[in-house]
């Protein structure tokens with residue numbers, strides 16, 4: 353600070369929680385204190401913390417012993433200040449009232465989209481850290497939380513294999529991934545799935561049945577089918593039902609259950625014994641794996657550096673094995689979907 357005062361940095365976590373958030377918070381605080389003499393304030397429940405001035409102290413002791421704990425000690429919400437009356441003005445008012453000089457926003461496309469607008473349109477000095485188990489944020493090769501979610505899904509698929517084989521069943525496993533099929537593809541590849549359905553690749557029920565039949569022709573009487581929750585199942589009589597929508601306009605897909613509908617259709621058309629398992633929020637909960645803790649720590653460290661350098665409107669990112677920073681706008685423009693050539697890697701293993 354030009355007046356010699358230590359920078360006071362707000363930290364918030366927005367959107368769906370994700371293993372590794374606490375490791376980022378810890379790194380922002382510990383590195384900010386030890387290298388730059390910064391002080392920190394925890395803003396509670398994402399953007400709501402600034403809208404309603406909900407905060408908590410965030411010193412070195414507050415972040416002790418949290419690197420291995422899932423979720424976020426700052427709580428989270430899907431609050432969108434641009435949907436609240438006088439939202440941006442209230443956020444800026446909260447920022448000033450809390451005596452902040454900078455903000456570290458840890459979130460996915462929605463949280464960082466808000467950060468980008470508040471920075472660009474209202475001059476809020478903020479730095480972004482990309483988070484999502486879905487791994488669908490542009491400008492970064494990976495987000496922390498993804499690796500843990502893939503491992504959880506893979507462990508579940510491994511377990512389903514033995515019970516599927518014992519009963520000659522078709523097991524449909526629905527995993528998270530609202531718009532992008534990264535979790536389905538990676539867990540399906542690692543878990544030896546017989547078919548993987550993701551939002552990016554149109555696949556018919558006939559395709560799934562063909563894979564199951566080809567296995568059966570080889571005497572493999574069970575099958576594992578992995579499907580992303582965001583996969584659009586084309587059934588003539590499909591009735592999606594009521595969809596609750598959040599403040600960013602996203603349908604709460606987990607309530608709709610593509611996995612169950614696919615399992616029902618496969619059972620009806622093949623006569624095989626078919627079951628669905630929806631992994632849901634289990635994929636987001638619990639302890640982050642070592643890779644996610646390390647990526648989160650590297651992101652948090654770079655975020656503290658960007659704040660100290662006064663380089664706002666930037667997001668930390670992983671490119672190759674390097675931590676870099678990119679304009680926030682680059683991260684939120686469009687989602688990073690699974691490229692077709694990556695999906696093609698799995699195809700020879702189907703059926």
Ligand code: F6P
Nearest residue numbers: 368484485486528529530604605
């Ligand atoms: O964005 C991460 C994510 O876990 C998606 O995979 C999923 O569709 C969504 O969040 C679920 O949101 P909620 O926790 O609000 O049900």
